[in-house]
Amino acid sequence: MSSFTTAPFNVAIVGGGIAGVTVALGLLSRGIPVKLYERAECFHEIGAGIGMSPNAERAMLSLDTRIHTVFRNFATPNTEDWFQYVDGFYDSHTGDGEDLMFRIYLGNRGFEGCRRSDFLTGLAEMIPENCIEFKKEVISVIEPDCHINDDRKSVLYFGDGTVAEADIVLGCDGLRSKVRQLILGVDSPASQPSYSHKFAFRGLIPMKKAREVLGEDKSSTRYMHLGHNGHVLTFPVAMGTILNVVAFVTDPGDWPSKERLTLPATKDEAIRYFTGFGPVVTSIMEMLDDKLDKWGIFDLFDNPVPSYVSNGGFIGLVGDAAHASAPHHGAGAGCAIEDALALAVLLEDAAVMLQKSSDIAQKKRVLQAALSSYDDVRHERTQWLVRSSRFIGEMYEWQVPEISNDPVQSLAEAESRCRKIWDYDIDGMIKEARGLFATKL
Ligand SMILES: Cc1cc2nc3c(=O)[nH]c(=O)nc-3n(C[C@H](O)[C@H](O)[C@H](O)COP(=O)(O)OP(=O)(O)OC[C@H]3O[C@@H](n4cnc5c(N)ncnc54)[C@H](O)[C@@H]3O)c2cc1C
Structure with missing residues (x-):
């Protein structure tokens, strides 16, 4: 006081x-x-x-x-207490589109x-x-x-x-x-x-549509869909009426604008960048609006x-x-x-x-x-x-050669780093x- x-x-x-x-x-x-x-x-x-x-x-x-x-x-709220990291690239072994690579416990009402x-x-x-x-x-x-x-x-x-x-x-x-x-x-x-040589397509999908295509589980909680040179984060917002999509890709070139960090993009461009990804990621791209924004990812690294x-x-x-x-x-x-x-x-x-x-x-x-x-x-x-x-x-x-898509090493790295952020005293x-x-x- x-x-x-x-x-x-x-x-x-x-x-x-x-x-x-x-x-x-x-x-x-x-x-x-x-x-x-x-x-x-x-x-x-x-x-x-x-x-x-x-x-x-x-x-x-x-x-x-x-x-x-x-x-x-x-x-x-997420409907799950776990952050799910799935293989968005290779065909699933279990038939539901994507295999779970690892998951991290968020706790009750964590990371909403x-x-x-x-x-x-x-x-x-x-x-x-x-x-x-x-x-x-x-x-x-x-x-x-x-x-x-x-x-x-x-x-x-x-x-x-x-x-x-x-x-x-x-x-x-x-x-x-x-x-x-x-x-x-x-x-x-x-x-x-400086430009991190990644940019992100960002979009919002009405939940009704997302649920029809992705099912209840994938649309109602936090998912990270991982893959070669791209990854897609999805989580529900607006009291579960909208699915938020942030689809990152690697871009070896320069960001095309000096003034603007966001530029117009199209759904077709997003679909092109995620060619080769598995069916779930492809269907997420297909649900995006025809006109989108893409965001250059800049930082102070x-x-x-x-x-x-x-x-x-x-x-x-x-x-x-x-x-x-x-x-x-x-x-x-x-x-x-x-x-x-x-x-x-x-x-x-x-x-x-x-x-x-x-x-x-x-x-x-x-x-x-x-x-x-x-x-x-x-x-x-x-x-x-x-x-x-x-x-x-x-x-x-x-893209980290000694880890690549190894789920055990990925979990160890992701979990220790997330805990350092989330459990901060x-x-x-x-x-x-x-x-x-x-x-x-
Ligand atoms: C794609 C993406 C996803 C993200 N997701 C998350 C997330 O899930 N969780 C999370 O914690 N963070 C997330 N972040 C990071 C987060 O968005 C930023 O760290 C945060 O918004 C920064 O807030 P800020 O107030 O520092 O800066 P800003 O939000 O950039 O605000 C700066 C303000 O200053 C004003 N301004 C600028 N120059 C001047 C000036 N000369 N005079 C007066 N006013 C000025 C601007 O108009 C603006 O209003 C994400 C970032 C991106 C790009």
Whole structure:
């Protein structure tokens, strides 16, 4: 429980995706004033479904129970407690289309999916209107000189010519983060994401149709259909009325657009890419709409971000801005919520510490220590996620030579990596963050 009513500092949040919105809610519920700047006209999520792993749900509960309630309101239960990984490529030995390669226990109500837009809109409705400004594209941020002992703040410059100030700036501006470019330098390799040489066809199939073709079991729970140079994830969303499909393929070439990460595609193209796959995957492709989107899978694997905090210590990176990962673990948004939690508890501790102090130098030291502790507690885990996401995507497409399509080795790798994500000790993270913060001061 906070021992202050309003923190003696304010926070600017750049970007209103899952990272920005959850940070905002976590800080506001702890009495820390925030202003969220989003370049679009309203909150929006492109893409269809999103799954939330168990660690993400635990982080939501610690951050603000209302976040978890929103997720639960929209979460679509899997009918199975197991994540099923099947051979989507070779003919089945059992006659039902695909052989089970391995499965991983999800637990009761583990890793359920919802429609992205439902989740984001539900969260955004809880942020007071006066804490949000739309159509505000951040083009620059100037950090105060940390050696000068006055109360100057960071200044944010927007595309419409306006400016704003804040003690702390959090870049929650996604894969192609402007804030990351600003703090690392535009020429730093880590300022730009790189193409993972995979892209995904994404589609939604009405459940009635999916059930007729795939049967009850394959349409009502999480399945990963594995194969040579491609893999397909399916899970129910929208309270079981829709089957979400994400069909990944390997692409040795370059992504054809510099500006756009999503491009129009067709069902015929998807069918072509999955030629040679077994009957279940083929029938999934055939059920897709004639016109689709394909998403280039970009991440920060090739040039890892060395630190999530600026040199001056008052600007931080959160979510994809810090550690955009290929989506093969389905954990990017969950890890963004973990980031939000770490920041919320650290800035809450900072507010408690500064409540009775009017010493400007002390305020700067405390805020710098909070952000630096955030970097310490989040960097290793989230950088591992970036690396592991690439690995597991290759493993699902039988591209790791020493594993290929061996089910025993695949299970061992997938299970240990998923457990590292799903079983993360959220309370331990909070304790570690607070310990680091106390030590720095
Ligand atoms: C195909 C696919 C499937 C996925 N599936 C899952 C899954 O099942 N589970 C999971 O946990 N994760 C999943 N992920 C990852 C997840 O989608 C991301 O990690 C998460 O959405 C990142 O959220 P974010 O808020 O950091 O960034 P974003 O969602 O990109 O939000 C950034 C926001 O910042 C705004 N913005 C950008 N620049 C500026 C600027 N200069 N000024 C102001 N505003 C700005 C943008 O308009 C946007 O609203 C998946 C990703 C993909 C590609």
